[in-house]
Amino acid sequence: MSRYALVGNPNCGKTSLFNRLTGANAKVANYPGVTVERRSGFIQGLGTRVELIDLPGTYSLATSSLDEQVAKDMILGNIPGEPTPDLLIAVVDATNLQLGLGLVFELIALQRPMILVLNQMDAARARGLVIDTQGLAQDLGLPVITSIAVKRDGVDELLAALQPDQTVGHPSPQPLAESSIESIHSYIQTLLAKHVHQPASTPAWQNRLDSYVMHPIWGLAILMGILLVVFQAVFAWAEPFKEGIEWCVDNLKSLTQEQLPTGILRDFLSEGIIAGVGGVLVFLPQIIILFFFILVLEDSGYLARAAFLLDKPMRGIGLSGRAFIPLLSSFACAVPGIMATRTIGDPKERWISIMVAPLMTCSARLPVYTLIIAAFIPTQTVLGIFNLQGLTLFALYLAGVISGALIAWLLRKRKDGHSFPLLLELPNYRWPMPYHLWMGLRERAYIFLRRVGTIILSLTVIVWFLSTYPAAPPEANRAAIEYSFAGVIGQFIQPLFAPLGFNWQMCIALIPAMAAREIAVATLATVYAVSIETDVSSLGANLAASWSLPVALAYLAWFIYAPQCVSTIAVVRRETNSIGSTAFFVVYLFALAYGAALITYHLARQFL
Amino acid sequence: MQALTAEYLSPDVSTPVGHLSLTECSKGQEVILTELRPNAAFGEHDGAVTARMKALGFLPGVQLKVIGYGLFGRDPMAVQINGTKFALRRAEAHKLLVIPL
Numbered sequence: 001m002s003r004y005a006l007v008g009n010p011n012c013g014k015t016s017l018f019n020r021l022t023g024a025n026a027k028v029a030n031y032p033g034v035t036v037e038r039r040s041g042f043i044q045g046l047g048t049r050v051e052l053i054d055l056p057g058t059y060s061l062a063t064s065s066l067d068e069q070v071a072k073d074m075i076l077g078n079i080p081g082e083p084t085p086d087l088l089i090a091v092v093d094a095t096n097l098q099l100g101l102g103l104v105f106e107l108i109a110l111q112r113p114m115i116l117v118l119n120q121m122d123a124a125r126a127r128g129l130v131i132d133t134q135g136l137a138q139d140l141g142l143p144v145i146t147s148i149a150v151k152r153d154g155v156d157e158l159l160a161a162l163q164p165d166q167t168v169g170h171p172s173p174q175p176l177a178e179s180s181i182e183s184i185h186s187y188i189q190t191l192l193a194k195h196v197h198q199p200a201s202t203p204a205w206q207n208r209l210d211s212y213v214m215h216p217i218w219g220l221a222i223l224m225g226i227l228l229v230v231f232q233a234v235f236a237w238a239e240p241f242k243e244g245i246e247w248c249v250d251n252l253k254s255l256t257q258e259q260l261p262t263g264i265l266r267d268f269l270s271e272g273i274i275a276g277v278g279g280v281l282v283f284l285p286q287i288i289i290l291f292f293f294i295l296v297l298e299d300s301g302y303l304a305r306a307a308f309l310l311d312k313p314m315r316g317i318g319l320s321g322r323a324f325i326p327l328l329s330s331f332a333c334a335v336p337g338i339m340a341t342r343t344i345g346d347p348k349e350r351w352i353s354i355m356v357a358p359l360m361t362c363s364a365r366l367p368v369y370t371l372i373i374a375a376f377i378p379t380q381t382v383l384g385i386f387n388l389q390g391l392t393l394f395a396l397y398l399a400g401v402i403s404g405a406l407i408a409w410l411l412r413k414r415k416d417g418h419s420f421p422l423l424l425e426l427p428n429y430r431w432p433m434p435y436h437l438w439m440g441l442r443e444r445a446y447i448f449l450r451r452v453g454t455i456i457l458s459l460t461v462i463v464w465f466l467s468t469y470p471a472a473p474p475e476a477n478r479a480a481i482e483y484s485f486a487g488v489i490g491q492f493i494q495p496l497f498a499p500l501g502f503n504w505q506m507c508i509a510l511i512p513a514m515a516a517r518e519i520a521v522a523t524l525a526t527v528y529a530v531s532i533e534t535d536v537s538s539l540g541a542n543l544a545a546s547w548s549l550p551v552a553l554a555y556l557a558w559f560i561y562a563p564q565c566v567s568t569i570a571v572v573r574r575e576t577n578s579i580g581s582t583a584f585f586v587v588y589l590f591a592l593a594y595g596a597a598l599i600t601y602h603l604a605r606q607f608l
Numbered sequence: 609m610q611a612l613t614a615e616y617l618s619p620d621v622s623t624p625v626g627h628l629s630l631t632e633c634s635k636g637q638e639v640i641l642t643e644l645r646p647n648a649a650f651g652e653h654d655g656a657v658t659a660r661m662k663a664l665g666f667l668p669g670v671q672l673k674v675i676g677y678g679l680f681g682r683d684p685m686a687v688q689i690n691g692t693k694f695a696l697r698r699a700e701a702h703k704l705l706v707i708p709l
Contacts, residue, residue: 060660202688421699422695
């Protein structure tokens with residue numbers, strides 16, 4: 001079987017081309033030992049099976065980012081288990097030839113069989129670019145093909161060129177005699193002058209748009225507006241879908257309980273697997289909506305501008321504009337947020353971003369927050385317009401963000417003191433393409449579901465086991481969970497939490513909450529012997545009767561910080577590839593949670 | 609804040625007469641890049657930063673246009689070269705010696 005590899009700059013439309021060529025069969029995995037995504041699929045519409053690999057986007061093979069190292073090693077066949085690709089497909093954005101051809105000449109120097117694809121020819125034609133592809137092909141010693149990845153028939157010419165009879169025995173191009181970067185670039189200038197008619201500048205509308213979007217004041221105002229819309233969408237639009245999934249999970253649970261005989265299997269399926277996995281699955285709509293916006297903003301070219309605007313403020317706390325996207329994602333769920341830190345070039349900054357990502361309030365905390373706020377915070381109007389309950393929720397979000405900023409700043413203090421460059425390309429604005437968006441969302445959803453199906457499922461089973469066994473004795477007069485391992489552990493650790501004012505019921509709820517924070521609500525319902533399905537408000541009333549206000553506030557403070565989610569810990573372990581970092585992550589967050597709850601409890605007792 | 613300002617300035621290099629550092633250029637100004645010089649702020653990575661900038665097309669002789677600034681301390685800057693726009697921090701921009709057109 002043949003293997004072809006796509007190589008090109010970030011933003012050259014390589015991934016759209018990949019989606020177009022492989023259709024729906026792409027596979028995303030990691031390269032062994034490193035957290036660089038390996039994307040591969042089979043080319044559709046060729047007579048034979050050809051695997052296409054989408055190498056990480058890279059500007060040059062000379063420098064040493066992890067992505068570029070992987071791209072180079074792949075091309076040269078230096079990665080164990082990854083044979084050398086039979087053909088390199090170098091992709092260049094036709095509207096950005098100078099930058100793209102720089103990489104092409106580095107690839108030519110490797111002397112591998114290759115072809116050159118000038119992508120985004122529609123945009124190039126629209127701005128009046130005329131390219132003599134035959135002349136270019138002759139001077140480069142490579143077949144040169146044009147494509148429009150965003151159009152269905154835009155890759156026909158490329159497909160024809162990829163037919164096996166076209167690529168077999170393809171000669172490798174001859175490298176330039178003089179290989180310094182200066183001489184390569186001056187040769188590119190000669191080539192472009194000879195074969196390309198270029199208009200004087202980028203389209204006026206793009207520059208005009210940039211004068212607002214990148215304006216120091218209007219730009220920030222636009223960014224805040226966009227963020228507001230995104231948050232609104234993530235929390236409001238997802239609600240009906242969330243309810244739909246909850247409805248399905250509940251029905252599946254009751255169906256299992258009706259159809260199966262009473263026993264371990266029934267409990268395992270309904271209470272363990274369906275309830276546990278369902279509890280995490282409800283976040284899928286929020287994650288999809290968030291990624292929809294991130295993909296739209298990314299494909300349109302806006303995200304690089306947002307990173308430009310936020311670079312300086314974020315540098316104040318030791319991060320950079322590049323950390324913005326991962327931290328934004330963490331408001332939906334820290335797991336995709338931590339995975340998105342891969343785009344950060346500075347290893348130290350990436351590490352800090354991973355460490356603080358869970359301090360951005362993820363949606364799993366909302367059920368806990370809303371339950372306790374509704375039970376303890378009176379609905380009263382403050383300063384004429386604000387609702388006290390809403391303000392409390394806002395304060396909890398703010399506490400997370402401010403703590404994240406402080407921790408990042410503290411962690412950065414320990415570094416070697418050298419700057420890391422930003423050097424960020426601000427790509428041309430483009431309309432996001434529905435097909436590409438659809439493929440991107442499918443991929444994100446698949447990655448999330450695969451996690452739910454593997455790590456989260458196994459953790460759920462463990463937590464279910466701890467909360468179910470041993471079973472309550474027949475003469476039991478208290479909730480069954482009190483007799484289980486989780487109950488025993490909860491009561492055992494209660495003295496540790498006594499200084500925070502936590503009672504043993506609260507401690508028990510912390511244990512299954514390790515699978516997913518919102519399970520704490522279900523557990524509290526169990527230990528207070530309330531059926532949560534019928535009446536959430538009665539759980540609130542029960543809590544209000546048995547907890548004092550300082551205790552409730554301390555519990556909220558605990559949930560701001562505690563790394564109460566094993567999936568996050570697992571993903572930190574994978575992305576940092578370090579047990580030490582993972583241990584630090586867990587210990588510092590638990591310490592912070594303990595300290596914050598302790599201070600909250602004692603301050604609240606003094607003043608409330 | 610004092611430390612932040614100092615990081616852009618590399619005491620070991622001086623600007624030749626008639627040349628400016630890109631950081632001294634204003635929005636809308638068009639300039640020719642003449643030299644990439646070291647900046648101690650990047651420490652041992654300085655060579656790698658220079659190589660990276662060259663790979664992106666920041667080479668002597670190229671024409672640059674300053675197209676925008678960030679709000680705080682006019683940092684980062686946005687420039688256009690060879691039809692491509694880039695965001696540069698002042699530390700990177702300080703490496704670029706230019707002559708105004």
